[in-house]
Amino acid sequence: MELMSRVERHKVSQSKLPTVLISLGTSVLFLAMIYFMLVYVQIPDSLAFRQTLQISLFFSSILFLGLYLLAFIFVSTKKFNQTEEKVARVNLYIVILWVLSLLYHFILWLAHDTVIIPYYYYGGLALTWGVLLLTLVHFFAYFSFVRRDIRAQAKANDLGNRRHAYEMLKRIFYMYQIIHELMNKDAEVKHMMKWNHFDEKLEQMFLEVEPYIHTLSFNREDLEHILGIKAWMDNLLMIIEQHPLHHDLYKKINM
Incomplete structure (x- = not known):
């Protein structure tokens, strides 16, 4: 029994290792993006530019959200050999973050006359880039899952x-x-x-x-x-x- 428990713990730790590495890599990349944005990205004081920026990010959020939903709604109809199909479904948290992103930019676009602090705009950029990064990570996880599923199917055949x-x-x-x-x-x-x-x-x-x-x-x-x-x-x-x-x-x- 003790030997079996050790084997099971080893399998669980091995299965969690890729998830931990992906989470760590995503966090490091996001922090690097924030650092790059704060150091190298300058948002002009022009009101027209800020309006254009917010409405562009607003429609970009709608576009990415729509593409994400269409892609994973289509993917969820497929059948896989592996039991772990969670990665092949729409992630509710990513959807919520995209909705928050588009609402944030829309509200900031409406309140452009009262919002003069540039960090609000930096925060909007960070939010959109972060959600986009999570979306790309989800796609990467899905393609990795598909590759493992193909290998499992080939092995079964x-x-x-x-x-x-x-x-x-x-x-x-x-x-x-x-x-x-x-x-x-x-x-x-x-x-x-x-x-x-x-x-x-x-x-x-x-x-x-x-x-x-x-x-x-x-x-x-x-x-x-x-x-x-x-x-x-x-x-x-x-x-x-x-x-x-x-x-x-x-x-x-x-x-």
Whole structure:
């Protein structure tokens, strides 16, 4: 129990590590943006410029909010293999911040005659840049989630193909053994196999599937090849079954 709890704690800590790093990186980048704005960005005292700035930021907030909602409403309709689909949904906090941003700029635009302190405008820029940064981080997290989901789907498909291939290989080896036993016990079956060159074909088929024993990854061509060999051996057993002594052969094999 103690060992399991340690493993679980390790998994939880490993899963939280990327989130902590992203949050830390976002905070550092936001502080760097604030420093850059305060040191290098100068807002002129022109009333017309400040009005234009606020109305531009107002419509920019509306535009980014609309694009954000449209993007993640569309994304939320998709199905994912992973259970953690929260990152693929609209973040309510980001929506609220965009609404606050557009309201802030709209109110500041209306009150341009009374607001003369430039820090109000710097605060509006910081708010908009911060929400934009959070929006970009959400998109980045979503694309990372999609990449992990694609990898998980590929891994699941690979495991499914491997399981299906091994089941067919097991069936092929079993039928190969049955056919050889029949050839050793029944001279007529052996004669029929040699007369139609089925014995040579059988060995050729076996040599073709033998390398797949140590294969860990199977693509569609591999599965189709193995399936073709399995179908050929099934047909061969059905031919042998037509002999009066082996009329129930196929039924016994499938039991």
